[in-house]
Amino acid sequence: MNHQNHPELAEAFNKDFERTTWHDETLWFVRQKRDKAVYPIPEFQDLRTLASEIKDHTLSNLDNYLIEFEQNAIKNGVKVHWAADAAEHNQIVMDIIKSSCKVEGRNTRMVKSKSMLTEECHLNAFLQKNNIDVVDTDLGERIIQFRDEPPSHIVMPAIHLKKEDVGETFHEHLGTTKGEKDPQILTEAARQHLREKFVAADVALTGVNFAIAETGSFVVCTNEGNADLGVNLAKVHIASMGIEKMIPKLHHLSVYTRLLARSATGQPITTYTSHFTKPAEGKEMHIVIVDNGRTQQLGRADFRNSLKCIRCGACMNTCPVYRRSGGHSYDFTVPGPIGAILSPNIDLHKYSSLPFASTLCGSCSDVCPVKIDIHVQLYKWRQIVGQANELPAAKKWGMKGLAKVLSMPKVYDLGGKLARGALRVLPHGLTHNQSMNPWAKARELPDAPKQSFKEWYEENRK
Amino acid sequence: MTSREKILNSIASNKPALTTLPNVPIFEGDGSIERFKTVLEGIGGRVIEVASKADCQAAIDKYYSDLKNVASDIVKANVAVNLDTTKEILEQVDLAVIQGEIGVAENGTIWVPEINMLNRALPFITQHLVLVLDKNNIVANMQQAYNKLENVGSYGVFIAGPSKTADIEQSLVIGAHGARSMMVLIY
Numbered sequence: 001m002n003h004q005n006h007p008e009l010a011e012a013f014n015k016d017f018e019r020t021t022w023h024d025e026t027l028w029f030v031r032q033k034r035d036k037a038v039y040p041i042p043e044f045q046d047l048r049t050l051a052s053e054i055k056d057h058t059l060s061n062l063d064n065y066l067i068e069f070e071q072n073a074i075k076n077g078v079k080v081h082w083a084a085d086a087a088e089h090n091q092i093v094m095d096i097i098k099s100s101c102k103v104e105g106r107n108t109r110m111v112k113s114k115s116m117l118t119e120e121c122h123l124n125a126f127l128q129k130n131n132i133d134v135v136d137t138d139l140g141e142r143i144i145q146f147r148d149e150p151p152s153h154i155v156m157p158a159i160h161l162k163k164e165d166v167g168e169t170f171h172e173h174l175g176t177t178k179g180e181k182d183p184q185i186l187t188e189a190a191r192q193h194l195r196e197k198f199v200a201a202d203v204a205l206t207g208v209n210f211a212i213a214e215t216g217s218f219v220v221c222t223n224e225g226n227a228d229l230g231v232n233l234a235k236v237h238i239a240s241m242g243i244e245k246m247i248p249k250l251h252h253l254s255v256y257t258r259l260l261a262r263s264a265t266g267q268p269i270t271t272y273t274s275h276f277t278k279p280a281e282g283k284e285m286h287i288v289i290v291d292n293g294r295t296q297q298l299g300r301a302d303f304r305n306s307l308k309c310i311r312c313g314a315c316m317n318t319c320p321v322y323r324r325s326g327g328h329s330y331d332f333t334v335p336g337p338i339g340a341i342l343s344p345n346i347d348l349h350k351y352s353s354l355p356f357a358s359t360l361c362g363s364c365s366d367v368c369p370v371k372i373d374i375h376v377q378l379y380k381w382r383q384i385v386g387q388a389n390e391l392p393a394a395k396k397w398g399m400k401g402l403a404k405v406l407s408m409p410k411v412y413d414l415g416g417k418l419a420r421g422a423l424r425v426l427p428h429g430l431t432h433n434q435s436m437n438p439w440a441k442a443r444e445l446p447d448a449p450k451q452s453f454k455e456w457y458e459e460n461r462k
Numbered sequence: 463m464t465s466r467e468k469i470l471n472s473i474a475s476n477k478p479a480l481t482t483l484p485n486v487p488i489f490e491g492d493g494s495i496e497r498f499k500t501v502l503e504g505i506g507g508r509v510i511e512v513a514s515k516a517d518c519q520a521a522i523d524k525y526y527s528d529l530k531n532v533a534s535d536i537v538k539a540n541v542a543v544n545l546d547t548t549k550e551i552l553e554q555v556d557l558a559v560i561q562g563e564i565g566v567a568e569n570g571t572i573w574v575p576e577i578n579m580l581n582r583a584l585p586f587i588t589q590h591l592v593l594v595l596d597k598n599n600i601v602a603n604m605q606q607a608y609n610k611l612e613n614v615g616s617y618g619v620f621i622a623g624p625s626k627t628a629d630i631e632q633s634l635v636i637g638a639h640g641a642r643s644m645m646v647l648i649y
């Protein structure tokens with residue numbers, strides 16, 4: 001299949017004007033909720049600085065913290081596994097299931113709470129091929145699992161859907177009344193359906209929000225309670241974590257738990273902040289620690305602090321490009337500004353358009369609770385994309401021409417004169433030729449002034 | 463080379479120079495019952511003050527007389543729940559009344575360690591949840607809460623209100639998978 005770049009996918013999303021506007025407004029509403037939750041905390045900016053510095057420090061000593069974490073987890077009776085890439089992660093999960101959840105005459109049943117890492121590894125498809133029934137238990141994830149779609153947001157996976165869409169999906173899969181679109185009724189239907197799945201599950205998989213070196217514990221944050229319900233009813237718990245989830249000490253959680261939910265959804269804290277340290281009597285707990293490109297990103301001085309991300313989604317909610325192009329237009333597990341600086345590390349060619357999916361307004365960096373300089377990194381990736389000759393053709397020739405002209409002041413002056421004249425007389429079809437000038441889509445130019453600033457300045461300077 | 467060695471070696475050669483770990487202060491703040499109450503009620507919980515721990519029974523009788531199956535080690539219970547209780551029995555629980563340890567005024571959350579839960583699944587599988595809390599154990603913020611918490615035991619959860627979701631068009635729905643309602647009895 002031919003890979004579509006961000007402008008192409010964003011254009012498709014924008015075909016439905018009303019839906020685009022609705023999406024834009026919905027995400028902006030979440031951004032406003034974030035502001036309301038953040039402003040009353042007098043030390044919010046101090047907390048951001050602390051969160052950023054703790055993560056900086058952790059990354060600068062990450063190998064030792066991972067070793068400390070592993071040793072403590074093993075002491076706690078947890079089995080620790082290491083996966084260099086997605087394929088190894090999936091195989092480890094499969095092997096754990098094979099050795100610990102033997103069932104006869106039916107498929108093994110897994111319930112899974114939200115984990116962007118397992119999305120990144122395409123775990124569901126892999127397990128399903130191996131006769132494991134996987135049920136995503138976060139409501140948003142269940143909705144998109146029914147629809148066979150990827151998440152469009154890291155915190156609100158089904159944010160691209162309207163309640164009518166969900167009603168249609170539940171009518172088809174859960175037998176709710178046709179046309180039913182009341183969120184209360186639809187959620188109740190999902191509750192009944194998923195309770196059965198929780199009780200029947202053999203194994204529960206969760207993500208990890210924070211892993212604590214000092215104690216070997218890990219923390220999972222949810223609002224629905226689906227992680228705890230799954231884990232505490234199944235015999236085996238598997239937790240998948242990227243290496244960057246480490247923090248050194250238990251009390252460092254006090255910083256992140258004050259930032260995460262406020263930044264994400266504007267709640268004071270997630271409903272459940274669950275600390276897993278030892279498996280319950282007679283049960284098993286496994287942790288899979290995954291690299292999958294992260295150590296490579298750690299080696300890129302300009303981009304390593306993208307690994308500080310705590311996946312709150314605030315940079316997406318605030319981004320004017322994300323809000324008007326939708327999560328699927330990024331075609332990467334993590335969309336939005338943070339996705340646009342993580343993805344080129346994975347595949348520069350495939351994701352070369354993503355660092356350009358930004359106005360560089362800097363709003364993402366302003367809201368980021370761990371102070372990642374997201375917009376600066378976007379700019380730096382653009383340079384690398386350019387050097388690697390991966391610029392989209394129209395952009396490339398435009399930039400080359402611009403560089404030439406800017407290096408020759410006389411040509412620049414003349415060009416300006418001609419352009420001001422030409423813009424007044426040229427037909428719209430030429431100035432707005434959309435393959436040469438995609439910027440002109442849905443935009444009109446102001447009237448061209450008769451004079452350049454330079455000419456005006458020379459005339460008016462006294 | 464194992465993947466473990468590969469990852470650790472790669473980190474060792476790619477990590478930046480060591481930076482210092484900052485100290486996290488115990489920020490000041492309002493740790494009053496009033497604030498705790500306002501915040502928790504703002505996220506769908508309910509707070510009732512009772513005169514003493516012994517008065518919890520009267521409160522349960524008053525507010526939950528319609529619920530049949532109760533599990534608790536604090537008030538009268540008719541479902542015995544312990545570590546070995548089966549899923550099938552846990553599923554029938556209408557109300558769980560258990561002890562909370564630390565309340566946080568800034569966000570309305572309450573620390574519940576495994577030893578208070580009777581069974582790890584109980585606070586989540588019960589239809590309704592009541593946590594009982596000593597008013598002297600309310601602190602202002604999470605720094606103070608973790609400071610008070612000597613260790614996290616085998617398993618423990620900060621619980622803030624009933625289970626909820628906004629996954630359908632950002633409309634808040636209370637009662638996703640866990641408890642449909644949550645009340646705190648403060649004594």
Ligand code: SF4
Pocket residue numbers: 308309310311312313314315316338364367368369370371372374
């Ligand atoms: S980059 Fe910052 S704002 Fe964006 S998801 Fe990560 S932590 Fe949140």
